[in-house]
Amino acid sequence: MSIHTDVTDSVLDPATALDHCSGPGHGAADLFIGRVRNINQGRQVLGVSYDLHSALCRNVFNEICAEAKQQWGEAIHLWLVHRHGRLGIGEASVIAAASSRHRDESFKACRYLVEQMKHRAPIWKQEHYVDGDSEWVKGHALCGEGR
Amino acid sequence: MNEATHPQTNKTNQTNQTVSIRLFGAFRQFGPESTINLMVPKEARVADIRQAMQSHFAGNDNALALLKASAFATDKAVLDDEDPVPRDESLSVLPPVCGG
Numbered sequence: 001m002s003i004h005t006d007v008t009d010s011v012l013d014p015a016t017a018l019d020h021c022s023g024p025g026h027g028a029a030d031l032f033i034g035r036v037r038n039i040n041q042g043r044q045v046l047g048v049s050y051d052l053h054s055a056l057c058r059n060v061f062n063e064i065c066a067e068a069k070q071q072w073g074e075a076i077h078l079w080l081v082h083r084h085g086r087l088g089i090g091e092a093s094v095i096a097a098a099s100s101r102h103r104d105e106s107f108k109a110c111r112y113l114v115e116q117m118k119h120r121a122p123i124w125k126q127e128h129y130v131d132g133d134s135e136w137v138k139g140h141a142l143c144g145e146g147r
Numbered sequence: 148m149n150e151a152t153h154p155q156t157n158k159t160n161q162t163n164q165t166v167s168i169r170l171f172g173a174f175r176q177f178g179p180e181s182t183i184n185l186m187v188p189k190e191a192r193v194a195d196i197r198q199a200m201q202s203h204f205a206g207n208d209n210a211l212a213l214l215k216a217s218a219f220a221t222d223k224a225v226l227d228d229e230d231p232v233p234r235d236e237s238l239s240v241l242p243p244v245c246g247g
Contacts, residue, residue, distance in 0.1 A: 094247050
């Protein structure tokens, strides 16, 4: 399969993503790793808990990858996997990867996966701060009243 | 994953049905079991679920504001307010998303 998508409680491995995103005719591969950072909007962050709707998330990931294939060609290989659960600073929350014959489609497809995932995938994060407080991060509305 | 599936509807009487809605993200704080049960008409549309949820959270300004920016979905797709409530499918309310 040239598309791999998943949500998981396990640690994400960039090497596995790059193994998937390769091929004898693929002269380009791009890898994106989203990591938990220690500060957000001036507040010191200890960690982030990721909540997600796993079934719908997998469907949305597959849709996004299918759109990327349609846009940048059937030969492209794609990887999109997101973590679930509580992560510490520096841990990878998401890995997106793409490989293709040339760099242009690989760069663009990899970015497409990341941007679409952030706007469309049913994933939520709750930040935990050094002062003991926790807060759900504001996000992008999938739709709303009167859609 | 702490994500149990719930039967979506239970017959309650001739005209109404009970619908279970799964809660995610910031909504989890408003339902201890991460699920709420709502009474809506049979043949209801998603807008009816939204209205029942507004009644359920009456007086809770934070929940009502979150609901206004939230979507409803099955395990397969996000729904429009005008869509009929699908039978025998799990339903969820999805607050604004922020993966990555």
